[in-house]
Each structure stands twice: as C-alpha cells, then as structure tokens.
Amino acid sequence: xxxxxxxxxxxxxxxxxxxxxxxxxxxxxxxxxxxxxxxxxxxxxxxxxxxxxxxxxxxxxxxxxxxxxxxxxxxxxxxxxxxxxxxxxxxxxxxxxxxxxxxxxxxxxxxxxxxxxxxxxxxxxxxxxxxxxxxxxxxxxxxxxxxxxxxxxxxxxxxxxxxxxxxxxxxxxxxxxxxxxxxxxxxxxxxxxxxxxxxxxxxxxxxxxxxxxxxxxxxxxxxxxxxxxxxxxxxxxxxxxxxxxxxxxxxxxxxxxxxxxxxxxxxxxxxxxxxxxxxxxxxxxxxxxxxxxxxxxxxxxxxxxxxxxxxxxxxxxxxxxxxxxxxxxxxxxxxxxxxxxxxxxxxxxxxxxxxxxxxxxxxxxxxxxxxxxxxxxxxxxxxxxxxxxxxxxxxxxxxxxxxxxxxxxxxxxxxxxxxx
Ligand SMILES: NC(=O)c1ccc[n+]([C@@H]2O[C@H](COP(=O)([O-])OP(=O)(O)OC[C@H]3O[C@@H](n4cnc5c(N)ncnc54)[C@H](OP(=O)(O)O)[C@@H]3O)[C@@H](O)[C@H]2O)c1
Numbered sequence: 001x002x003x004x005x006x007x008x009x010x011x012x013x014x015x016x017x018x019x020x021x022x023x024x025x026x027x028x029x030x031x032x033x034x035x036x037x038x039x040x041x042x043x044x045x046x047x048x049x050x051x052x053x054x055x056x057x058x059x060x061x062x063x064x065x066x067x068x069x070x071x072x073x074x075x076x077x078x079x080x081x082x083x084x085x086x087x088x089x090x091x092x093x094x095x096x097x098x099x100x101x102x103x104x105x106x107x108x109x110x111x112x113x114x115x116x117x118x119x120x121x122x123x124x125x126x127x128x129x130x131x132x133x134x135x136x137x138x139x140x141x142x143x144x145x146x147x148x149x150x151x152x153x154x155x156x157x158x159x160x161x162x163x164x165x166x167x168x169x170x171x172x173x174x175x176x177x178x179x180x181x182x183x184x185x186x187x188x189x190x191x192x193x194x195x196x197x198x199x200x201x202x203x204x205x206x207x208x209x210x211x212x213x214x215x216x217x218x219x220x221x222x223x224x225x226x227x228x229x230x231x232x233x234x235x236x237x238x239x240x241x242x243x244x245x246x247x248x249x250x251x252x253x254x255x256x257x258x259x260x261x262x263x264x265x266x267x268x269x270x271x272x273x274x275x276x277x278x279x280x281x282x283x284x285x286x287x288x289x290x291x292x293x294x295x296x297x298x299x300x301x302x303x304x305x306x307x308x309x310x311x312x313x314x315x316x317x318x319x320x321x322x323x324x325x326x327x328x329x330x331x332x333x334x335x336x337x338x339x340x341x342x343x344x345x346x347x348x349x350x351x352x353x354x355x356x357x358x359x360x361x362x363x364x365x366x367x368x369x370x371x372x373x374x375x376x377x378x379x380x381x382x383x384x385x386x387x388x389x390x391x392x393x394x395x396x397x398x399x400x401x402x403x404x405x406x407x408x409x410x411x412x413x414x415x416x417x418x419x420x
Contacts (some may be wrong), residue, residue, distance in 0.1 A: 002029060002310060002312070003029045003030075003031065004029060004030050004031070004067040004068055004306070004309070004310040005031050005033040005064070005065055005066045005067050005068070006022060006030055006031065006032050006033065006066065006067070006068050006069075006070060006306055007032075007033060007034035007035070007036060007061045007064070007066040007068070007069050007070065008032065008034070008035050008036065008070045008072060009036045009037075009058070009061070009069060009070065009071045009072060009073055009079075009082055010036070010037060010071065010072035010073030010074065010079075011035050011036075011037045011040075011043045011072075012072065012073070012074075013294075013295040013298075014072045014096055014123070014295050014298045014299055014302065015035070015037075015070075015072040016045070016295060017295035017296045017298065017299035018070060018072065018299040018302050018303060019032055019035065019045075019048060020047075020296075020299070021299055021300070021303050022303065023047065023048055023049060023052075027303070028307060028310070029310060030303070030306055030307070030310060032048075032049075032052050033051070033052060033053065033064065033065075033066055034052065034053045034054075034055060034060075034061045034064065034066060035048070035052055035053070035054050035055070036055050036056065036057075036058060036061055037054075037056070037073075038056060039056070040054045040055060040056050041054075058082060058085065062085060062086065062089045062091065066091060067091065067092065067309070067310070068091065068092050068093070068094060068306050068309050068310070069082075069083075069086040069091045069092070069093050069094075070093075070094045070095070070302060070306065071083050071086075071093060071094070071095040071096075071097060071100075072095070072096055072097075072302070073097075074096075074097055074099070075097070075099060075100070076099055076100055076103060076104070079095075079097055079100055080100050080104055080108075083095060083100065083108055083119070084108065084111060087108065087111045087112050087115050087117055087119065088111065088115060089115075090115050090116065090117055091117060092112070092117040092118040092119070092120075092309045093108075093112070093117070093118070093119050093120075094119075094120050094121070094122075094123075094302055094305040094306050094309070095119070095120075095121050095123075095124065096121065096123035096124055096127075096298055096301070096302055097121070097124060098121075098124040098125060098193070098196045098197050098200060099196050101121045101124050101196075101200050102195075102196035102197070102199040102200055102212055103196075103212065105121070105200065105203065106203070106209065106320070109317060118308075118309050118314055120305035120308060120309065120315065121200070121305070122301045122302070122304060122305045123298045123299075123301035123302045123305070124197070124200055125151065125197040125200050125201055125276075126149070126151060126197070126274040126276060126288065126290075126292045127153075127274065127291055127292040127293045127294065127297045127298040127301060128290055128291045128292070128294070128296075128297025128298055128300050128301050129274055129275075129276070129288050129289060129290040129291065129292060129297075129301075130288065130301065130304070131149075131201070131276045131278075131288040132200070132201075132204060132301075133304070133308075133315065134278075134286070134288055135201065135204050135205040135278065136204055136315045136316050136317070137315060137316060138286075139205070139278060139280060139283065139286060140316045140318065141282075141283075142280030142281060142282050142283045143280060143281040143282065144205040144206050144207075144278050144279070144280050144281075145206070145245065145246055145279050145280065145281055146206075146243070146244070146245040146246075146278075146279040147198075147201050147202065147205050147206065147242075147243065147244050147245075147276060147277070147278055147279075148241060148242075148243045148266065148276070148277045148279075148411070149194075149197075149198070149201070149241070149242050149243070149274070149275060149276035149277065150239055150240065150241065150242075150266060150269050150273070150274055150275045150276075150292075151193075151194040151197040151198065151201075151240075151242045151274055151276070151292070152188050152191075152193050152194040152197075152240055152242075152274075152292075153180065153271075153272030153273065153274060153291075153292040153293045154175055154180050154181045154185065154188040154189070154193075154272070155188055155189060155194070155220055155239075155240035156239065156240065156269055156270070156271065156272060156273060156274070156292075157171075157175050157178075157180050157181075157271050157272045158171045158172060158175055158181075158189070158220065159220065159223075159237075159238055159239055159240065159257075160269075160270045160271055161174070162223065162225060162228050162238075163228050163237050163238070165225055165228070166225065167224065167225050168220075168221065168223060168224070172185055172189070180272060180293075189219055189220050189221055190217060190219040190221070191217035191218060191219060191220075191240065191242075191255040191256055192212075192217060194217075194240060194242040194255045195212050195215050195217050195242065195255045196212055197242065198215060198242040198243075198244055198253060198255060199211070199212050199215065201242075201244070201276065202244040202251070202253060202320075203320045204317075204318075204320075205278060206244055206245075206246055206251070206320075207318055207319070207320045207321060208244070208246065208251045208320055208321060208322070208323040209320040209321065209322050209323075210244075210251055210253060210323070210325055214253070214325045214326075215244075215253045215254060215255060215325075216253075216254050216255070216256070217254075217255045217256060218254075218255070218256030218257065219256070219257075220240055220256075220257045222406050223238060223257055223406075226336070226366075226375055227334075227336060227406070227408075229366065230334070230336070230364055230366070230377045231259050231334070233364055234259065234334070234362075234364075234379065234410075235261065235262050235263075236259040236260060236261055236262060236267075236410065237259070237260060237262055237267045238257050238258070238259055238260070238408070239257070239258060239260050239266050239267070239269070240255070240256065240257055240258075241255070241256070241257070241258040241260065241266065241411060242254075242255045243255075243329075243411075245329075246323065247327060248327075249323065249324065250323060250324045250325070250326070250327035251323040251324065251325045251327065252325075252327040252328065252329050253325065254329065256408070256409075257408050258408050258409045258410065258411045259334050259408055259409070259410040259411065260411045261411070261412075264411070265277065265287055265289075266411070268289075269289060272291070272292060272293055272294070273289060273290065273291065273292060274289065274290065274291070274292025274293075275287065275288065275289040276288045276289075328384040328385050328386060329384075329385070329409065330382045330383065330384055331382055331383075331409040331410060331411070331412070332361060332379060332380060332381055332382050332383075332409070332410040332412065333379065333380050333383065333388055333407050333408065333409055333410060334377060334378075334379050334407060334408050334409075334410055335377065335378045335379070335380065335388075335392070335405050335406070335407040336375060336376075336377050336405065336406045336407070337349070337375065337376055337377070337378065337401065337405050338374070338375045338401070338402045338403045339374050339376075339398075339400045339401055339402060340374070340400050340402055341374045341400075342400050345398070345400055346363060346376075346378075348395075348398060349378065349395055349398075352391050352394045352395045353378075353380060353391050353395075355391065355394070356383070356387045356388070356390050356391040357383070357387065358380050358381070358383045358387055358388065358391055359380060359381040360378055360379070360380055360381075361379040361380055361381050362378070362379045363376060363377070363378050363379075364376065364377040364378075364379070365377070379410065385409075388407060392405050392407065
C-alpha cells in the first residue's frame with residue numbers, strides 16, 4: 001500500500017471525526033496534511049499533530065503534494081467549486097455531500113474521469129451504512145429493479161418516538177435538543193434530504209438518472225399519534241419511505257410517510273437508523289442497515305473511500321440512463337378523516353371514492369373520541385395517486401370536514417399489481 005496525503009475541507013462534525021481516525025494511528029499509510037476551514041484559528045485542536053497545516057487558503061492545499069481532498073463543508077456552493085478545482089488539479093476527491101452529488105454528481109464524475117482521478121461519495125447516503133459501495137460493487141452483477149429505504153435518521157427518530165404515543169411537535173423539539181434535527185427541520189421532515197439520497201441511489205443502483213424535482217415529496221408534519229394508533233390496528237407502523245422502481249421502462253419514485261407492515265424489516269429500524277432494501281432481478285432482496293448519521297459512523301465511510309483510492313482501486317461506475325418519470329405506484333391507501341359528526345358522512349365518502357373506481361377495504365374508528373371531533377380511517381384497495389387525489393378533491397368540499405383528509409400509501413410486502 002502506497003502512502004497518501006489527505007486534506008480535509010471543513011472541520012465540523014464529520015471533518016473532526018475523520019481527522020480523529022486519521023490521527024489516532026498511522027492509518028494504513030494515510031497521512032493528514034491539511035485542514036482547511038474559514039476563520040480557521042477557531043478550529044485548532046491540540047490532538048492534531050503539529051505537522052498538519054491549518055489554512056484558509058484553498059490554493060495552498062491544491063498546490064501541495066496532497067493526493068486526496070476530502071470535502072466535508074456541505075451545500076452546493078462553494079463546496080461544488082472546491083471539488084471542481086480539486087478534480088481539475090488532478091486530485092481525487094472524497095465527499096459526504098449528498099446535495100452536491102444529487103444535483104451535480106454526473107457532471108463532477110465526468111470531470112474526474114477527464115482528469116484521471118476519482119470522486120467517491122460513500123458517506124453521502126446512509127452515513128456509515130455501506131450501501132453505495134454495496135450497490136456499486138457487491139451488487140453490480142445484478143440488475144436492481146427496486147430500492148426502498150429509510151434514508152433520513154431525523155424522521156426515523158421522530159416517527160419511532162411517535163410510535164410510542166408522542167405527538168409531532170414535542171418530538172421535533174426533543175430531536176433538536178439532542179442535535180439530530182436542525183433549527184429549521186424542513187429538509188428532513190418535508191423529505192428533501194431523503195430525496196437527494198434517493199436520486200443518488202437510483203443513479204448508481206437502478207442506473208436511472210433522475211433530477212430531484214422529478215420525485216414527489218410528502219411531509220411527515222401532518223402525522224398525529226392517532227395515525228400510529230390506527231396503523232397499529234392494521235398491524236402496521238409508519239415510516240418515511242424513499243422508493244424507486246422501474247416498471248415497463250418507466251421510473252416510479254417518491255418520498256413520504258407510508259404505512260409499513262410491522263413484520264417488514266422497514267419497521268425494525270428505530271431511532272436514527274437507516275435502512276435500504278435493494279431488490280435485484282437475479283439476487284432477490286438485500287438489506288443494508290445501520291447508523292445513517294453521526295460524526296464517527298459517517299467518518300468511517302469517508303475513510304473507507306480514502307483507503308479505496310489509496311489502494312489504487314476504483315469503484316464500478318456504470319453509466320445511468322434517462323428514464324421517463326411520472327409513472328404512478330398503484331397502492332392500497334390509508335385515509336384519515338376528521339369531521340363534525342352527522343349522519344350520512346361515510347356513505348357520501350364511499351360514493352365519491354366509487355366514482356373513481358376506488359373500493360373501500362375497511363373503515364376503522366376508535367370508540368373513545370370526543371363527539372364533536374370525530375376521527376375515522378378508511379383504507380382502500382390499490383389505486384393510483386391521481387385517482388385518489390380526484391376523489392379527495394370532491395370529498396374536501398363536504399361541509400362536515402374539520403381538516404383536509406390525510407392519506408398515505410400502504411406498502412405491501414407482496415408485489416404490486418401493474419399500474420396499467
Ligand atoms: N453530520 C452527519 O451526521 C452527516 C452524515 C452524512 C453526511 N453528512 C454530510 O457531511 C458534510 C459535513 O457535515 P457536518 O455535519 O460535518 O457539517 P458541519 O458540522 O456544519 O461542518 C461543516 C464545516 O465546514 C465549514 N464550512 C462551511 N462552509 C464553509 C465555507 N464556505 N468556507 C470554509 N469553511 C466552511 C464549517 O465552518 P464553520 O464552523 O465556520 O461553519 C464547518 O467547520 C455535509 O455535506 C453533510 O450533509 C453529515
């Protein structure tokens with residue numbers, strides 16, 4: 001194994017953990033030589049060897065004999081510009097930046113190839129869980145037809161607390177206090193973070209190139225503890241599911257809360273854990289799970305990528321193709337209604353659903369509800385989202401609704417019928 005010099009750009013949570021791993025011992029020939037950050041004097045740490053240069057000047061790093069540049073600042077800019085400059089200077093890059101790779105990964109990968117260097121981003125999806133190298137190497141010999149995953153640890157933390165009876169707002173506050181959730185939790189709870197990760201997995205697993213805004217995202221904000229109680233009656237729980245599937249040459253992809261069977265592996269993931277289930281044409285299901293975030297688990301994935309480069313190895317980077325998106329999953333659905341009670345409500349709802357050829361599977365109502373604020377749940381047989389949206393638009397006009405109906409797909413364990 002040759003010696004490799006490593007520079008870290010961004011000395012935050014992950015950058016610090018990567019530095020710890022590299023400085024704890026002579027890490028398989030990897031030597032940390034530079035730490036770059038703005039206002040870098042605030043960052044000095046006495047456990048970092050004296051030989052390491054602390055700098056605010058990227059040009060100094062690029063002009064040095066560094067072999068691998070590790071970008072851990074995050075965001076599209078200026079991180080994207082740094083990565084471009086590094087690759088152009090012939091330096092291989094390792095990054096954990098899912099946003100950058102989701103939006104500009106194809107362009108940056110091409111740039112890396114043009115300059116005979118590598119761009120690895122194993123930490124960008126599911127932190128320390130080796131799902132990216134798993135798809136790019138371990139499963140490269142299969143044809144991946146479907147990916148389903150829990151890709152956002154913050155949402156999983158919130159949902160696994162709500163499963164125990166807590167409401168959304170206090171759990172978000174708890175997640176913020178514990179450092180899992182940002183002050184503005186939008187990226188996590190509204191699905192954008194998971195969507196960026198799904199874009200990356202779809203590109204390298206399904207080999208389909210999809211832009212983030214082509215994937216529909218639904219928030220977990222409207223979930224209540226009541227939904228979990230009803231889900232439990234259906235022997236399900238609720239998870240934020242990111243999924244992508246190829247059907248008849250079309251790509252179907254979405255992110256949002258879904259009911260998952262309590263017996264599904266997706267229900268096992270608790271707290272901030274992540275999970276990805278890949279279904280291959282030849283090899284069937286493979287499950288990846290573990291710590292999707294946190295400085296140390298993420299740093300392990302980063303250092304593994306640095307080692308791959310230092311070993312002179314490269315990952316299989318198969319070209320992705322553009323597929324038609326916009327196909328719709330055909331799923332059973334859960335719909336929660338909150339109404340002021342009056343006779344005939346269920347019959348009217350059933351009528352509006354029937355007009356769209358949607359059949360009711362079950363109606364559930366908890367006995368202990370206040371009389372003037374009745375919640376009940378209707379589950380329906382598999383239908384397309386557009387059918388359900390039209391039926392719900394009609395139902396929304398009913399005067400007795402106290403809030404808009406809230407619906408989620410029910411992820412079935414058995415294969416879905418085709419959407420044609
Ligand atoms: N944390 C995780 O669990 C995790 C998991 C998987 C992937 N990631 C990804 O890893 C990357 C780093 O995350 P993190 O949690 O370590 O973030 P972080 O704690 O916010 O660290 C970012 C570091 O980069 C520095 N930085 C940011 N913008 C800069 C700029 N324009 N010029 C110079 N320095 C700049 C920051 O300096 P200041 O201190 O001055 O702001 C900070 O030291 C992100 O792409 C993130 O999505 C993180």
